[in-house]
Amino acid sequence: MTVEESKPTTKPAKKPLRVLHITFNMGIGGTEQVIRQLVQGMANESVESEILCIDGHIGPIGEALQQSGVLVHKLARKQGFDWALIKAIRKRLREGRFDVVHCHQYTPWMYGWLAALPTRAKVVFTEHGRFYPDRYRYKAMLINPIMALFTPSIVAISEATKDALVKYEFIPRHKIQVIYNGIAPLVRDKEEAQKVRDSLGIPKDAFVVGTVSRLDPVKNQAMMLRAFKQFSEKEPGSYLLMVGDGPDKAKLVSLAEEYGISERVIFTGFINNPVHYLAAMDVFLLSSHTEGTSMTLLEAMSLEMPAVATRVGGNPEIIEDNVTGILVEPDMAYPFAECIEQLLQKSILRQSMGQAARLSFDKRFSANAMVYQYSKIYGDPDSAPYSLHGSTDEIENG
The missing domain is CATH 3.40.50.2000 (Glycogen Phosphorylase B;)
Known part of the structure; x- marks a missing residue:
């Protein structure tokens, strides 16, 4: 050779x-x-x-x-x-x-x-x-x-x-x-999430709902404010955390004042890396008129967080109703508020939905x-x- x-x-x-x-x-x-x-x-x-x-x-x-x-x-x-x-x-x-x-x-x-x-x-x-x-x-x-x-x-x-x-x-x-x-799934840091709550003046045991989104008419956060007003009349110690900025911000701030809930609605403005703000919430809210595949909804699911969302666009393909979250018909503030109240009152349901949301995320998203x-x-x-x-x-x- x-x-x-x-x-x-x-x-x-x-x-x-x-x-x-x-x-x-x-x-x-x-x-x-x-x-x-x-x-x-x-x-x-x-x-x-x-x-x-x-x-x-x-x-x-x-x-x-x-x-x-x-x-x-x-x-x-x-x-x-x-x-x-x-x-x-x-x-x-x-x-x-x-x-x-x-x-x-x-x-x-x-x-x-x-x-x-x-x-x-x-x-x-x-x-x-x-x-x-x-x-x-x-x-x-x-x-x-x-x-x-x-x-x-x-x-x-x-x-x-x-x-x-x-x-x-x-x-x-x-x-x-x-x-x-x-x-990529988000990682929950409980200490950092608590620091966010402390920095915003939110009591440690308060029930917090919220969203991470562009403040835009298509996201219909005006309906979210109406729903939170109705919910907070029964649960006055709750907070709504709105992370993001956009053309509707001034209108939404004015609506919160008009509804008498401005002390418990927190507008953070744009946050470059909002993971700890998202982790500071108990329930994620999505009130859009239309959605494709909401990235922040997926982020919430990766943190084992249930969502209340409108039944529009791709939301029903992401959320299994009453399993990983709750779906509500669009622009219906009262049913939206009732679903938030249900998740507050049933902590075991909230926990099980959050766990199911994470499993669904890992498998599909x-x-x-x-x-x-x-x-x-x-x-x-x-x-x-x-x-x-x-x-x-x-x-x-x-």
Whole structure:
């Protein structure tokens, strides 16, 4: 045997998969959190990710990713239809030699799809939620079926979102698959949660309900305030903790004063990492007119916290009614208040719902499960190296 014949054969290193995420910006929100989970979750799995923001600014989540070494680009989309934006995205796709362009929300899909047409990049489109009220756009009837035909993968974050894409965007149902949002579970620190209560002047044994959300009309926190007013008339020692900021803040502060509950409704403003504020609550509240997959609802579930939420959008797909939380018809303040009271009075029920919520979270809404499903879309699942820090069987079985 010659020396050459005895040399071991080695396989060439596999070329990393290159993915460009296109989004409006990387501010604070559910879409941005999903992108962050995908970028970070695939960082060790032979995937190189970059992000392109088309609204002219990056935002705090994007800036944090930049500091960790992720390339985040920005372009300034002009009013009207911006042909120059298509050219700029196409230039980035070619320079970066991307294999996949993952478009988040409709407008990034339209621009990303047009930009990718003469390139080698595979287009993936994820619809993260719908406006309220939803509406028909008749231009979509002509354009969207064509875009869908030449988009290999279209994803909705809930069955409700999928139904909306079929009804309002004229996308064939068979083209759409559902992948629920996933997050890394939060860790409860009881001492830090108590420090939050102390800093806000909330007594140690007080019953606290609350939300972590953008203060926006679509979230319908005005109904939440009405419900808390009714609830607190029976339970005057309770508190409502509203974590977040947004265009409705001044209106909501005024309503709390009008209802005579301002001393027990606490508006914290925007909190960059609200985990300890969330952990300071006993019950999570979600009063939205519409939802896709609420990331803060998932965070509450990961902390073994039951929720009272409106029966809209993806909420019924996340919450098993009277098992992991309670669902109420939208904009119904009195039933909403009654459900809060029920969870106050029945501490054993509250505890069992919280435990069931965490079990459901682990099985269906973990970041690993979401990242694995997207990895199958990005590349060939039979040859993809995505272990995601656990075996495929472990991920698929819960």
